[in-house]
Amino acid sequence: MDPVFITGMGVITSIGRNTEENLASLKAERTGIRMLSTIESVYRGILPAGEILFSDKELASLAEMKYADGLSRTSLLGMIAAREARVNANCMASDGNRTGFISGSTVGGMAATEKFYPDYLTNDSRNAWIDTNESRESTERIADLLGIRDFVSTINTACSSSANAIMTGARMIRAGMLDRVIAGGVDSLSMFTLNGFNTLMIYDKAPCRPFDDNRNGLNLGEGAAYLVLESEKSLAGRRPLCRLTGWGNSTDAHHQTALSPEGTGPFLAMQAALAVGGLNPSDISYLNVHGTATVNNDLAEGIGMRRLFGEDWPLFSSTKPFTGHLLGASGSVESVYSILSILNDTAWANLNFSTPMKELDKSPVARTRSGAGIRHVMTNSFGFGGNNTSLIFSVL
């Protein structure tokens, strides 16, 4: 099997505008979750979230873009992360390698749509924004900025979207369809998703507590992250960061928004990823769990982990108390954190943890732990419709 290498990454979240800042926050156990303060919503000051405090205009300057109508927050966040990834990988779009761009997003340009929708329906004043309503729109803006044309695609499987984008990129490289793929995803915070999770009664009014017996729901966040995936051919002597060795996807086939009590989907996805990587459960040194902190997710994920790992669990933690649940971007952001875990030989803290879940009697890594001997990191991403994806990153 031809290896798939990771040569670059870029990320922006509420804990940092690039990889270096995110790493510093992870090391310092510094959360980005605070009461909503900038989004236009009745929940401002009431619900906590991982809001990125830059305005769209400030994001445009970070992205080195001239701010204009139709340039959505979703596109801007994506541009910042994708450009960082490409610079980090030190590769050019025009070096003769067949290059793809695959982006995942749950609500795409919704942050703009929800502001202007009444205008869209009644007048022409916001026509420059209408196209951002289509999920492909931000993908195309980012691809065009990077000068990528060989293959451009968008995936929407809700909260597993960007993990699936990374998986698809890896599969296309292994099949010889492409030499290099920039893959990941983006979601910006919206009134639409805040209200959606709030009305499902799974939004915690306090900072979220994944894998804690007293967990009471998730907090949302916003962000973007992209990885540069490469074949041996396109590496051309450059030193990669790590390898992407395993990937797997399955469906829970239980409920549109809840996982099965048997943890079937999570179990099958993790098992499939190990099979692709030719790895055993005991090879996994650290598992970055999906860990949204909803009652249902953490229990089903934990039961899936018990089915896979038996009693001998790897170190595990959810980084969502740092960033909030980033929906379509969570898979790629947590992939960056998984790679940082390998590069820094560190398992990240599961903030806000105090009491093990009584059904599992297992504790996540409560404080950031370095010198953990990390070689293979698995990261889980689960989405609406019971869509489950696991990825495995490995040392070189």
Next chain:
Amino acid sequence: MKLFINGTGNVSAQRGWDSISDPGGPAGYSGRMIRCPEPEADTGLDDKYIRRMSRMIRLGWIAARLCLDDAGNPVPDAIITGSGWGSVLDSEKFLLSIYKNNENLLPPTPFIQSTHNAVGAQVAMLLGNCSYNMTYAHGIFAFEHAMLDAMLCFMEGGKNNILLGGFDEITDNQFILTDRLGRWRKEPVQSLEMIDRKSKGTVAGEGYSFFFLQDHPSSTTYARLTGVRTIYRTDNKDDVSVAIIKFLDDHGLKPGDISCIFAGYNGDERGDLYYGDVLAGVFRKGVPEARWKHLTGDYLTAGAFATWAACQSIKAQTIPASLLSSGHPQAPIRYILIYNHFNCAHHSLILISHPDE
């Protein structure tokens, strides 16, 4: 490796292949938008469940069900879908409820069903199927990339029974939005005449098509899925012509091997001229041409309906007069090439062939 299309299911503005192949049979519509009439097919589900489903999920499920029945009810080991717009109606409903109720006491169901993968997920749930499940959402490439993923699954091995779907829905509000972008006709038109009476813009449509792909032919085989390719952002006609010739060459074919081309003519002056020029650059000696969008209106996953029509044509070994616009395909019908473009900027190619080829 050969992929066979062993089942199809289709919900569209047309009642079925019989009405399309019967001269004078196709349903015509007057207006700027064509919606699918409610299908008569049995859903196999109880009414209470059906009422809770959004229209998109219901019609998607019916198309998937028809496809599975057609293929003899094999068990899928992957469910792969594509939708350009996704769950438009549910997204609208939830958004409008937010405004109306000032972010308070909202019905959650439209939110739950608002993501592009809602249909693929519901199909998996109703089948109790825990296999690989993926949804592509990239505009005019959504269905084609789902198809590409299906081919990738076969190449990797292990997944030899794939349920593939492409669908989009149109709503009154979505029509208003996209109308502001100049996509649709300003005046109502008779749909069956929309391609011949060219003007600016086209007629909005919708449709749901599913296919069952297997690594072996069966008693229900329609055709082979031979290839798919998307071409991102170029308006240069010569480049597209060259890309089509290269695509054919990669499958060991010359332009003269194509029995008929299904082109995405939609009555938009500029776009239709573009089709003509690109095809003239590929098929120097001409080629029999068929079109389909006058039967369905135009939508981002219209390539899925064209794939369905190509499968039916190959199985029947005839291209119905309602589709054929020029030339006379030589028997046997061996290869059908589907060429579709969006705004003369993004292009997709699908190659469907006779199962013996």
